[in-house]
Ligand SMILES: O=P(O)(O)OC[C@H]1O[C@H](OP(=O)(O)OP(=O)(O)O)[C@H](O)[C@@H]1O
């Protein structure tokens with residue numbers, strides 16, 4: 593099986609994605625408006641053993657790939673980033689308590705709360721803190737950009753980003769008014785990847801546990817040829833130049 597080419601923590605995460613049925617074939621409208629023949633649903637990591645597996649994969653990715661990045665807070669954008677930040681800090685502390693025991697989590701509310709403590713941040717205040725964003729998927733990069741804006745507005749310093757799944761897609765098109773053009777539209781012009789642009793613009797490392805290429809390799813051995821064909825056509829349409 594094609595997971596054997598991956599390092600152990602990534603191979604076992606891919607196995608868990610299959611077991612959780614988190615990778616689906618069909619027809620899905622994405623946040624960007626792109627119509628995709630597949631979907632990664634991190635909401636299905638909802639059982640104790642599956643939570644353990646995804647948080648372990650994140651923690652390993654962070655602990656192994658960011659020895660040079662020190663951070664105070666894992667920020668998980670609502671909604672799917674919320675359980676990810678809360679569960680991953682616990683796994684990080686188990687891997688290296690000296691380095692990670694005092695790491696906090698924080699996430700945003702999609703709608704600001706006007707009673708009680710109020711505001712739209714839950715968890716550790718971001719002001720003056722070094723922050724890593726943790727999210728499930730990056731497609732066109734909109735969610736990550738929104739998270740970066742929140743962190744900046746709260747006075748935090750972005751030092752890194754980690755996602756479970758990089759769809760390896762190009763950035764969206766923008767109209768003359770500077771607004772993102774949403775929908776299943778593309779001018780066919782080459783554009784860089786969402787991850788590449790964020791790295792370049794913000795000068796921070798972006799890590800992913802799995803990419804679309806890993807999944808294609810896996811499904812080449814096991815999936816339906818029709819699903820694979822649609823997936824490869826979509827990959828060709830939205831693939832990034834880097
Ligand atoms: O790179 P992008 O084009 O922004 O797409 C990826 C984002 O889209 C989804 O968030 P969404 O806000 O749709 O959903 P959620 O509330 O389920 O987290 C997903 O969880 C990613 O955060």
Ligand SMILES: O=C(O)c1cc(=O)[nH]c(=O)[nH]1
Pocket residue numbers: 621622623624630631632633634728729730731732
């Ligand atoms: O782009 C998205 O909206 C998106 C893609 C995907 O595979 N999974 C997800 O939760 N959102």
